[in-house]
Amino acid sequence: MxxxxxxxxxxxxxxxxxxxxxxxxxxxxxxxxxxxxxxxxxxxxxxxxxxxxxxxxxxxxxxxxxxxxxxxxxxxxxxxxxxxxxxxxxxxxxxxxYIPGITLRDLLQEHRALTPEQATDIIRAVLAGLASAHRAGIVHRDLKPENVLLADDGRIKLGDFGLARASTQNTATGAALLGTIAYLSPELVTRGAADSRSDIYAVGIMLYEMLTGEQPYKGEQPMQIAYQHANDTVPAPSAVVPGVPSELDDLVAWATARDPDDRPRDAREMLDHITGNQQRATGQYRTAVLRPENATAILPAGAPGPDATDATTVLEPHGGRQPSGETAAAKRPGRNTPGPRRTGVDPNALSPAGQRLADKSTKRRKRGWILLVVVVVLALVGAGIGWYLGPGPGGNVRIPQVAGKSVSQARQLLEAQGLQAADKTGTRFDAVVAKGQVSATAPAASREVRKGTSVQILVSDGPKMIALPAIVGQSVSTAQAALDDDFDLQDPQYQFSADVAKDTVIAATGRDADGNGVDLTTVTEYGERGPITLTVSLGPVPDVVGKSAADAQAALEAVELTVGSQDEQYSDDVPEGQVISAKPQDDPAVQGTAVDLVVSKGPAPIALPDVHGKTINQAASTLENLGLKVSVPDCTNILCGFYDWKASLPVTSTDPAAGTTVHKGDTITLAYDQ
Structure with a gap:
C-alpha cells in the first residue's frame, strides 16, 4: 500500500x-x-x-x-x-x-527539448486522437502536456476531457476562462469562444514547446500571457533552436495563427498535412506501376517448319527484302538437289486468317487512340469544371469572420474571398460589439457559399435596452433570478450595513459604453447582456461592546472581520478587560476590514487628598467631587444636638490615610474630635 x-x-x-x-x-x-x-x-x-x-x-x-x-x-x-x-x-x-507511464510534461522536464522526429511522432499521436474527438463534434479545450500520457509500452494517449464541450457550445462562463492560460487561443482570451481550431492552437503551442523546451509567451501575471496570445505572433522554433526544419516552423505558424480562419480547420487536416510532409521527405509514396502491352507476331499462313523438305520462303526482318532467285534450301550446306522454286509470291502478303487478325489489331489500336483522346478530353473538361467550382468563379468559399471590424474593413475581407458586399447594410442589436462596428453578416460567418454571392453586412446598433426590475431592497436570490436571463451578472460585492437586513440588495452598478460605473437605481433601462454588480448587505457589524477582548475577536472573525489596533482606556462604567468601543477602519465595512478596539482598564486611580483640618462638610464635598463615597461616624457628644457640628468640627484623619491610591466609588471614613 x-x-x-x-x-x-x-x-x-x-x-x-x-x-x-x-x-x-x-x-x-x-x-x-x-x-x-x-x-x-x-x-x-x-x-x-x-x-x-x-x-x-x-x-x-x-x-x-x-x-x-x-x-x-x-x-x-x-x-x-x-x-x-x-x-x-x-x-x-x-x-x-489505467496507463502506466509518464506525462509529456514529465518528459519535457527531464529532457527539456525533444528532437524534431520525437516531437512529430508525439504530435501525430495527439492529432490522431484529437481528430477522433473533432469528428464526434467534441472540442477538448484543455490541451497541454499534462494531459498527454506516454505509456511504458510506447503508446501515446490523450486524456482529461474535463473541459470538453460540443463544438457548437462556444461560450465561456463570465470572465473566467477555462483551460490553462499558456495554451489558450486568442479567441478564447478575447471572446471566450472555442471550436476545433482552438484545440489546433494549443497543439501548435505544445509543438513549439517540444521543439524549444520553453513556452513562447512568459509573464509574471496570467493576464500578461493572455495579452501576448491575443496580440503577438508565435515566433519560429528555429529562432530559438537552430536546425529545426523549416517544415516544422511553417507547421507551428499555421497552427498558431491569431485568426482561426488561417489555421487548420480541425485535427484531421493538420494530421494529413504532417503525413504528407513526411512522405515527401522520405519518398514513401504509393506508386502505380503500368505494364506495357504484349507485342503480338503474326506469321503467314502455310509457312513450313524448319525441317520441311519443300522449298520455303525466307522471312527477313521487318522492312527487309526477300532474296530473289535462291531458295532457302540452296543456302543450307549438304543439300545437293535444289527443290522447286516458288515464284510470284508477295513476301509481305498475309493469309486470310492472318489478315483478319491484323485488321482486328489495327481496329484495337484505333479504338485505343480514340479512348485516349476521350479520356484526355474528359480530363480537361473535369479540370475545367474543377477550376470553375474551385478557384474559379463558380467555387465555394467560407464567409469570413468580420464581427468587430469597420464596414470598410468587412467589405475588403468579403471581396478578397470573391464575395460581393451588398450596397445596403442592415442593423441589429448586439450586446458585445460596439455600436457602429460590424456585428454579423447574412448569411452568417463560416457558412460555405458560391463565389460571387451577395453578403449583407449587419452593423451593431448597440445592446437592446431592457426595462430594469426592482432591485434594491430585494433579497439577493430574488434580484438575481429577475436579472439573470437578460443581463450578465458579475460576482456580488458584500458589505456590512446597520440599516439593511442580511442578504438584501443595497445597490446595483452597471457600466456605460466608456466603461464608467452607472448607478442602476437612477435609470429605468439598461443594455441587454450588460454587466451588473449587486452590492449585498452582510447585516450589522457584530456589537462587541462589553465583551472580553478574546470574545470580541472571535465574534468579529466569525463574520470575516479582523481586529486592528487594541487601545486601553480607564472607564468608570465598563469593568476592566471588557471592550469599551469598536470602530471599523473602513466605512462601509466589508469582509476583511479591520476593527479597532478600545478595552477598559477599569476606573482611573485617585491619590486620596489630605483633608485634615477641614470641616467635615468641606472634606466630604472635596472627596465626593472625586467620585468617592464618604462615611462620617455619628457624634455622641450631647452638645452636637444643639448646633451643626459637621459644619464646625474639623477632620483629624481619614481612613485610608491621605496619599493612598483609591478609585471612584471607594468609601473614605472621616475622623474628628467630639
Missing amino acids: STNAATDPMIGRMIDQRYRVRSRIARGGMATVYLATDVRLERRVAIKIMHGHLADDAAFRERFIQEARSAARLSHPNLVGVYDQGAEGDTAYIVME
Missing part, C-alpha cells in the same frame, strides 16, 4: 462494492486520480474522484459528469478509454483506462 495511505482516507476504500482504491496517482483542482482494482473484472483501472468540498456545487458536478460523457463517446487508440461513471453518497467518480 502507498505511503500516502496514512493521510488519504480514500486509500483502501471500496467504491460501489467494485473498485478497491490502491494508491494515489495525481491530484488536481477538481479531482484526485487513484490506481484501483476492478474486483469484478480483475483488472487495474484509474479512478478519478471529485473532491468532497465540490460535491454541493452543481456546476462542478455537472462538469465532472460531462467529462465522462464526452470521453465515453470516443473510442480511439490514442484516447484514454472511459469504462464507468457513478456516485456513492457524496463521492462522484469516473473509471478510466
Whole structure:
C-alpha cells in the first residue's frame, strides 16, 4: 500500500462494492486520480474522484459528469478509454483506462527539448486522437502536456476531457476562462469562444514547446500571457533552436495563427498535412506501376517448319527484302538437289486468317487512340469544371469572420474571398460589439457559399435596452433570478450595513459604453447582456461592546472581520478587560476590514487628598467631587444636638490615610474630635 495511505482516507476504500482504491496517482483542482482494482473484472483501472468540498456545487458536478460523457463517446487508440461513471453518497467518480507511464510534461522536464522526429511522432499521436474527438463534434479545450500520457509500452494517449464541450457550445462562463492560460487561443482570451481550431492552437503551442523546451509567451501575471496570445505572433522554433526544419516552423505558424480562419480547420487536416510532409521527405509514396502491352507476331499462313523438305520462303526482318532467285534450301550446306522454286509470291502478303487478325489489331489500336483522346478530353473538361467550382468563379468559399471590424474593413475581407458586399447594410442589436462596428453578416460567418454571392453586412446598433426590475431592497436570490436571463451578472460585492437586513440588495452598478460605473437605481433601462454588480448587505457589524477582548475577536472573525489596533482606556462604567468601543477602519465595512478596539482598564486611580483640618462638610464635598463615597461616624457628644457640628468640627484623619491610591466609588471614613 502507498505511503500516502496514512493521510488519504480514500486509500483502501471500496467504491460501489467494485473498485478497491490502491494508491494515489495525481491530484488536481477538481479531482484526485487513484490506481484501483476492478474486483469484478480483475483488472487495474484509474479512478478519478471529485473532491468532497465540490460535491454541493452543481456546476462542478455537472462538469465532472460531462467529462465522462464526452470521453465515453470516443473510442480511439490514442484516447484514454472511459469504462464507468457513478456516485456513492457524496463521492462522484469516473473509471478510466489505467496507463502506466509518464506525462509529456514529465518528459519535457527531464529532457527539456525533444528532437524534431520525437516531437512529430508525439504530435501525430495527439492529432490522431484529437481528430477522433473533432469528428464526434467534441472540442477538448484543455490541451497541454499534462494531459498527454506516454505509456511504458510506447503508446501515446490523450486524456482529461474535463473541459470538453460540443463544438457548437462556444461560450465561456463570465470572465473566467477555462483551460490553462499558456495554451489558450486568442479567441478564447478575447471572446471566450472555442471550436476545433482552438484545440489546433494549443497543439501548435505544445509543438513549439517540444521543439524549444520553453513556452513562447512568459509573464509574471496570467493576464500578461493572455495579452501576448491575443496580440503577438508565435515566433519560429528555429529562432530559438537552430536546425529545426523549416517544415516544422511553417507547421507551428499555421497552427498558431491569431485568426482561426488561417489555421487548420480541425485535427484531421493538420494530421494529413504532417503525413504528407513526411512522405515527401522520405519518398514513401504509393506508386502505380503500368505494364506495357504484349507485342503480338503474326506469321503467314502455310509457312513450313524448319525441317520441311519443300522449298520455303525466307522471312527477313521487318522492312527487309526477300532474296530473289535462291531458295532457302540452296543456302543450307549438304543439300545437293535444289527443290522447286516458288515464284510470284508477295513476301509481305498475309493469309486470310492472318489478315483478319491484323485488321482486328489495327481496329484495337484505333479504338485505343480514340479512348485516349476521350479520356484526355474528359480530363480537361473535369479540370475545367474543377477550376470553375474551385478557384474559379463558380467555387465555394467560407464567409469570413468580420464581427468587430469597420464596414470598410468587412467589405475588403468579403471581396478578397470573391464575395460581393451588398450596397445596403442592415442593423441589429448586439450586446458585445460596439455600436457602429460590424456585428454579423447574412448569411452568417463560416457558412460555405458560391463565389460571387451577395453578403449583407449587419452593423451593431448597440445592446437592446431592457426595462430594469426592482432591485434594491430585494433579497439577493430574488434580484438575481429577475436579472439573470437578460443581463450578465458579475460576482456580488458584500458589505456590512446597520440599516439593511442580511442578504438584501443595497445597490446595483452597471457600466456605460466608456466603461464608467452607472448607478442602476437612477435609470429605468439598461443594455441587454450588460454587466451588473449587486452590492449585498452582510447585516450589522457584530456589537462587541462589553465583551472580553478574546470574545470580541472571535465574534468579529466569525463574520470575516479582523481586529486592528487594541487601545486601553480607564472607564468608570465598563469593568476592566471588557471592550469599551469598536470602530471599523473602513466605512462601509466589508469582509476583511479591520476593527479597532478600545478595552477598559477599569476606573482611573485617585491619590486620596489630605483633608485634615477641614470641616467635615468641606472634606466630604472635596472627596465626593472625586467620585468617592464618604462615611462620617455619628457624634455622641450631647452638645452636637444643639448646633451643626459637621459644619464646625474639623477632620483629624481619614481612613485610608491621605496619599493612598483609591478609585471612584471607594468609601473614605472621616475622623474628628467630639
